[in-house]
Amino acid sequence: MKIRLARPIGDQDAGLSRRARSLVGQEMFKVLDRAKEIERAGHRVFHLELGDPRIAPPAVLIDSVARHVARGNVGYTSPAGLPELRQAVAGRYSRPGRPLAVDNVAIGPANLLINQFLDLTCDEGDTVALFSPAFPTYWAAAMHIGLRTVGVPLDRSNGYQLTEAAIDQALAARPKAIIVNSANNPTGAVYGSEVMTYLAEQCHRRGIWLLSDETYGELTFGQPFHSLLGVGLPRVAVISSFSKMLSVPAFRTGFLIGAPELVAKVALSNSTLYSCLPTFLQAALAEAMPVMDTYLAGVAAHYADISRRCGEALGTVPGLAFNMPNSGFYFFVDVGVTGLGDMEFCARLLDERHTAVTPGSAFGPAHASQVRIATCGQPDDVMEGVRRVIDFAAAMTAAARGAPSLPDLRRRGR
């Protein structure tokens, strides 16, 4: 018998599933891949595309990882997570009168927990409501699962605050689930206590599942943060991530806190999908828990400072519209004045100025004139990247107004 030679699949999607065809991924990772190509060609790229903190993680965490690996702590553990880490998370996030137990906590990559939450609570064709702009994975996960996605727009004019009107609009879509994200990526907005409570209560009354993504909740710039952890409602789950809190995105370790029944399903999903997360990383994170408060205070102060500096720089460019973030490390900037759509703006900024940012449309279809700038890199690199964004935007704006700048003429002449 003869084996025929490989041949390319004619149609790229030939024979693949509907779910395969609906995959969109996270746009910023496509930007990263393109940026890496440019780097391999010998150029230096300024990375402002990913929420990839370049601050040193706590030393105790790094030492602990090395010690656990050297000790041979490389076996499997429970799909729900290492008991010590579940216990440490339960302890940290217990509130007076609202104790959390180990069975309220599932460990997993926060990004996957978003996918799992939707997979566990929604059937194909169900509706999920988001407040837009919204983190790309919410859209990507919903599309992959075959959900109808309703994006309720929030308004830059009030600092992208969540309002009761926006909540009512989301509820009117009769969703099976809602995802809310305070402190917000990409706007940096921190939602008030009353509106968050209203949202949780309305979801509870209507049997709607609510995921509160609180990844940036402990990185606010001094404002009080209202977590939904305390509400204790069976269909409200909270996720967060050590990636951002301890500056270790490659650990891919976060957690979901919720009712034991939901946590048990997440564990079963973990068991089905990937068995468990690395034991030595979970053990090291459990040991690093005592330094978290001190570490978080330091990094939040750092992010507040670099946000102020970036905001000042971006504010010098007429026509670039944005709000000052109150948390985290993102700016969501309207670059419509340049006459470029977000995809073209990002592609040209990367190719011509070697600076990577993320197109706004990854955060919802209504945001095709915006881009997200991540300010969590090395501060000097961030500031240089922001300067390049500013120069590029100014040049494009001038060109759009019929007065092309000199460097731009040169580029076209090549």
Add this chain to the structure above:
Amino acid sequence: MKIRLARPIGDQDAGLSRRARSLVGQEMFKVLDRAKEIERAGHRVFHLELGDPRIAPPAVLIDSVARHVARGNVGYTSPAGLPELRQAVAGRYSRPGRPLAVDNVAIGPANLLINQFLDLTCDEGDTVALFSPAFPTYWAAAMHIGLRTVGVPLDRSNGYQLTEAAIDQALAARPKAIIVNSANNPTGAVYGSEVMTYLAEQCHRRGIWLLSDETYGELTFGQPFHSLLGVGLPRVAVISSFSKMLSVPAFRTGFLIGAPELVAKVALSNSTLYSCLPTFLQAALAEAMPVMDTYLAGVAAHYADISRRCGEALGTVPGLAFNMPNSGFYFFVDVGVTGLGDMEFCARLLDERHTAVTPGSAFGPAHASQVRIATCGQPDDVMEGVRRVIDFAAAMTAAARGAPSLPDLRRRGR
């Protein structure tokens, strides 16, 4: 407004999706969780339930992890995998006349790659064919996605070999995809070159997707192993895992090798689900690649030796039926002679003899009189665990024959 107190979800599955209700997970992790409870109660448990190698990983790998973490290599990388690791895998698995490029390789947890392969190639209601006994994740993933699963039984009488008749039976079910697993978990069988080629060719002719799970392919006991890597057919994908090859299951890092179009979809799925795997683990694995051949030769010899010793011990028990494995570190043993079903056998073995093994029905509904024994732990522990299996089986067999053993009478008297 008042927030009401949490209350349990009445029906455990209330409000959850169909997919949530169809989750079964991997049975051996449920055994692990129960075993850990017994350990927390102060008892020593012999772990023969999971394929969790307790052999020391290569020193260069461990050192490299510590170095990369200390160096701050904790940022994100490409969803398709760290380019250096993709390149190293492509280099290692290229064959004369069949070079592999980076875009033939996607990095991910092998267990998740099984789920992704089915998700990318099959729609709800499609059929996937397995050769039974088959690794629990194949069943769990298919159930989660809503596939019809056809398990074609292989026969202990011929050493659980794959045959053309079994392949024809699988093809007759008109599957969208087939998963084949040589060297096999749990039987340890290594399939011949001709039958594997027949399977690949038949799938190719009929447009059936074929996943060849070759996780144990480099852990055979001297027999030649026939990989499907060389066939170069667009709908044939191969997966394997560093977990077993380098004794680092907690790294959760494996790879899929296939057509660039499928690899691109896996990368997009990675991006949607979990962004990327830990950078420092991928970098360390790429650096450890040069020692793999030497390391694999050592561990395969070790597993051959302990398999021989376990086989000799198990062979002393009349009525326990099993085949000697030709690869890996599992025994698939029929314990029907004890009069106990697999679930009861495993539960009582764990509770009464503190020895954990996996029920056979996790490997397919036809295997409810079998159990899987994993022999990859510390050799002394494995031998003690096997002795306990033997003692327990002998006691149960005697009891089933109406001559209860003394310890058993005592237990009933409690």
